[in-house]
Amino acid sequence: MKASKAKASKGSGGRDLKTRVKTAKGRKLSSKLWLERQLNDPYVARAKREGYRSRAVYKLAEIDDKAKFLKPGARIVDLGAAPGGWSQLASQRVLSADGKGREQGKVVAIDILEMDPVPGVDFLVLDFLDPSAPDILKEKLGGPADVVLSDMAANATGHRKTDHLKIVALVEAAAMFAAEVLKPGGTFLAKVLQGGTEGDLLAMLKRNFASVKHVKPAASRQDSAELYVLATGFRGEPQA
Numbered sequence: 001m002k003a004s005k006a007k008a009s010k011g012s013g014g015r016d017l018k019t020r021v022k023t024a025k026g027r028k029l030s031s032k033l034w035l036e037r038q039l040n041d042p043y044v045a046r047a048k049r050e051g052y053r054s055r056a057v058y059k060l061a062e063i064d065d066k067a068k069f070l071k072p073g074a075r076i077v078d079l080g081a082a083p084g085g086w087s088q089l090a091s092q093r094v095l096s097a098d099g100k101g102r103e104q105g106k107v108v109a110i111d112i113l114e115m116d117p118v119p120g121v122d123f124l125v126l127d128f129l130d131p132s133a134p135d136i137l138k139e140k141l142g143g144p145a146d147v148v149l150s151d152m153a154a155n156a157t158g159h160r161k162t163d164h165l166k167i168v169a170l171v172e173a174a175a176m177f178a179a180e181v182l183k184p185g186g187t188f189l190a191k192v193l194q195g196g197t198e199g200d201l202l203a204m205l206k207r208n209f210a211s212v213k214h215v216k217p218a219a220s221r222q223d224s225a226e227l228y229v230l231a232t233g234f235r236g237e238p239q240a
Helices: 029-040 042-050 057-067 085-094 133-141 160-181 199-208
Strands: 006-010 016-021 075-079 106-111 121-125 145-150 182-193 209-215 226-234
Touching: 057 085, 057 182, 057 226, 075 085, 075 133, 075 160, 085 106, 085 121, 085 145, 106 133, 121 133, 133 145, 133 160, 145 160, 160 182, 160 199, 160 226, 199 209, 199 226
Parallel strands: 075 106, 075 145, 106 121, 145 182
Antiparallel strands: 006 016, 182 226, 209 226
């Protein structure tokens, strides 16, 4: 089978234009378009230059630059952490790998997949849906969390309504987990789809947090339905 080729063309003035991927035999058009987006994505290139594991790190960075919840000394849980980009940034901002005598935070990342080590991050192969997960996390953190992060996404089926229901269920489960491990005043940030925090889920978040809003950082592709829900000011005892 002939391998696909990526070709970067230049304009008449020598300016680099978009990289085009030739469709290899057997390659789906969707795969070709995804590869082209990756090759032409400035955030992908930036992540490689700056040593981050994924472009998603810039979404978290932009949200935190405004909301400022990744504070030095904070305790952070990163759900579905692999490949580890969010854990990398969280570790840097809460100084969990600082080692210079300043107030050091704690980052615990969990996933059902293995993940290469990240400096300043404790990693557990663990399903957050396991009933024992909240207690395991709090013990590992040395107390309740200040922030629960979730950049998880349910496996897409291609059927819009089905995918919507799957992401709602995943975020609802993550929010219930957050309510078990957060301390009062804590923050929950999770990826959703447009319309993904409607109805019962949104009502639950508003009962448990003082402020709930949607944000779409610049690093999220504009043609994507991806949004993030940012819930701050956890009220304490979870309200179902």
